[in-house]
Amino acid sequence: DRKECCLEPTYRYSVELIEKLEAELEVPFPWEKYAQVPVADYLYGAMENTTATVFGDFFHVDNRAYLDRNYVEVNAHELVHQWFGDYVTARSFAHVWLQESFATHYARFLIGQLWGPDYYHWGRRTEHTLALAASQKDNLPIVHPNPGYARIYQKGSAVLDMMRYTFGNETFRRVITHYLRKHAYDVVETNDLYQAFQDAAGLSPAEFFEQWLYRGGEPHYRVRYQPIEKGGKAFTQVIVEQIQDTAIGLFRMPITLAVHYRGGGYDTVRALIRERREVVEVPNPNKKPIAFVLFDPGGWILKQVTFDKSVEELLAQLEGAPALLDRYDALLALRKVPLSAKREALLAAYQREKFWGLRAEIAAQLAADPANQAFIRQALRDPHPQVRFAVLANLNPLPASLLPDLEALLQDSSYVVEALALERLSEAFPRRVPQYLKKTADDLGVGHSVRIKHLEIAALHGDRAAVDKLVDYASVSFEFRTRQNALRALKALNLLPPNLLPHLFDALLSPNARLATVARECVDYWMQQTRFRQTLQNYYQQRSWSPAEKAVLAPLFEYKAPTFYQRSS
Structure with missing residues (x-):
């Protein structure tokens, strides 16, 4: 029974998360109960409410899907909101970082507690990357009526890390415990956190708050x-x-x-x-x-x-830097270095590194060296799916001599790896497609990802029934992730069957922005082609739409002839 097999993987660590967070904050769970409510076609990942979290049922996964995408970190994030958001609530949106940044930060802290410090630090790097990318558009501060997603979540979380670094971990913990206890069941603003530093630690971090919270940009x-x-x-x-x-x-x-x-x-x-x-x-x-x-x-x-460094320095840093992120930085800088100058160092690093993220980067770089088949075979059997994915994604072309190793991925423990293997093997060895389709016929995947890839390849090889099934997967009978995958597959095939049109227009009008965005991408693509443009415009024109629906659809399908102006002489 799918529901039974999904219960433990979906809610894994739920009890441990509460216990570890209580220990870190030194404030007990502030409510009498806590519920988890999965719902279909949820617009977001999850949303906490006091004593209950609602989350998308796409996080309802079995043990196999757990490897690709699981609920653990989202679960942790929403749990943290029971303290930062419900127990203590931001007075206005300008101070909402006191909820979202804290939930992001402590979720990563909890992941580090469960899976080890490397996961904690890897999450820090991801947050830094997203925060710095936001600054390419503008330099709004965190404390602002509309600072942007990456500031409310990732940059604010990074600022909390820097508080730990600057003032000391134990001081930070003492301040946060005081802040929570003082403002229990009350509203707060950023100055309340500042005062907590004064009260609990005897510090006045005015300069820190000014440059990281009230001022935008980064050094x-x-x-x-x-x-x-x-x-x-x-x-x-x-x-x-x-x-x-x-x-x-x-x-x-x-x-x-x-x-x-x-x-x-x-x-x-x-x-x-x-x-x-x-x-x-x-x-x-x-x-x-x-x-x-x-x-x-x-x-x-x-x-x-x-900070420019020689190849010799980068190789020494890869081998000798104590911190994972410094070794990773060396790997990133080595991307531009010829294989001949780094091959042996990368091979040695692969054997040393325990964390999958570094092994995946090494595998991606060494996959460009198809002559090194002994390493590629080893990496294709790496215990972490992200490493296997990195090899498969970067190995080009796929050598026939590695066919048994590559075909073994059609039964990989990861659905994501299996789907990529099916796609790449079918492209490289088209005569073996019937065998590949037979091997993967019974697998579904998260969002029916494997099944839809299977149907896409079958349709590409002339199976008309596969097209009809893809159309069915794009219908309202399935949750939005399956519909997204089906629409993308039909776009890749450049097929617009007449029976797809009602499902396509339903997706365009969906309140789920993620589904509507994919549908619009498909429409934009097909509207560029004469043979499909008329079909789409006819369907639009021959039906009645409410004013709200027409406001969405008219910009896509109502053709306006360009106006030409003649300059007077």
Whole structure:
């Protein structure tokens, strides 16, 4: 029974999440009960209400689907809102970060508690990437009536990490516990958190709050270094410049600089970087040769960094940096380096690294070397599906000599890997498509992903019944993720059967923006083709629509001839 097999994977760790959060906050769960309510076609991932969380039933997964996408982190995020959002509530939307940033931050904290610190730090990097991307559009602050999603969630979460880093973890915990207890069942604004620092820790973090919460933008540091001697003593001189736009202003942050030496060992200095240009000298008492230098080891500060390093330095950093994110940064920089200069180092790193994210990046780079089939075979059997996916996605072309290893992925524990394997193998070895379709005929996948890929490939090879089934999957009989996948498959096939039209227009008018967006992408694509444009316009014109429906559909289907103006002489 599917419902029974989904119960444990869906709600896995629910009890542990509550217990670990109570221990961290030192504030008991503030309500008498807590319920979880899965609903069909939910517009969002989930939404907490006092004592109950509503979530999309697409998170109702079995053990296999759990590997690809599970409810654990969303569950944690919504649980945190029982404290930050319900127990203590933001006074206005300008201070909503006090709810969403905290829920994002503590959800990641809980994931780290469950699965290990590498997951915690990997989540930090994801948040930094999203927050910095938002600043490419504007530099609004976090405390603002409309700061944008990435500031309310990811940047605010990163700011809480920086509070831990700047003021100390135990101080941060003491402040948050005081803040919760003082404002229990009440409304708050950002200044209440500031006062909690004063009350619980004797600190006045005015500068920190001003630059990270009330001011927008992030620092961009340019870093370089050189070994020097002064008075017979050796130092590593590190020059740090803040090169962000002057309109953003300068940041004043304590930042660690670490100098690692060949043969092992390192020296560090924690310096206050506050001016446009700073020079920091790190003592090198034993006059050791430098292997590599780290600016902000572990990547705690939300920032951009320009720090040019040689291939030799990057390889040393990959091998010797203690923090996962510093080794990952070395891998990212090595993307531009020819395989011949990094192959052996990447092979060794793959064997060392325990965290899947680094192994996936290594596998993606080494998959460009199809001659190294021993490694590719090993990576295709990696215990983590993301690593197997990375190899399969970047291996081009698929070598016939690896066919048994590749075809084994058609029965992979991950639906996502299975679907990609079916697609890539069918493209590379079209004569074997009947075998591939037979092997995957009974698998569905999350959002029927495997089944829809199966039907797409069957339709591509002339199976008309497969097209009809894809149309059925695009109908209101199925939840929105299945409908999205079916519409994308029909778009990829460039097929617009007449029996799809009612389902397509229903999707266009759906209150679920994610479904409506995919439907619109399909319409935009088909409207560019003469043979489909008339079909879509006729369907639109031959039916009656309410004013609200017409407001959505008219811009898509009402053709307006261009107006030509003749310039008077």
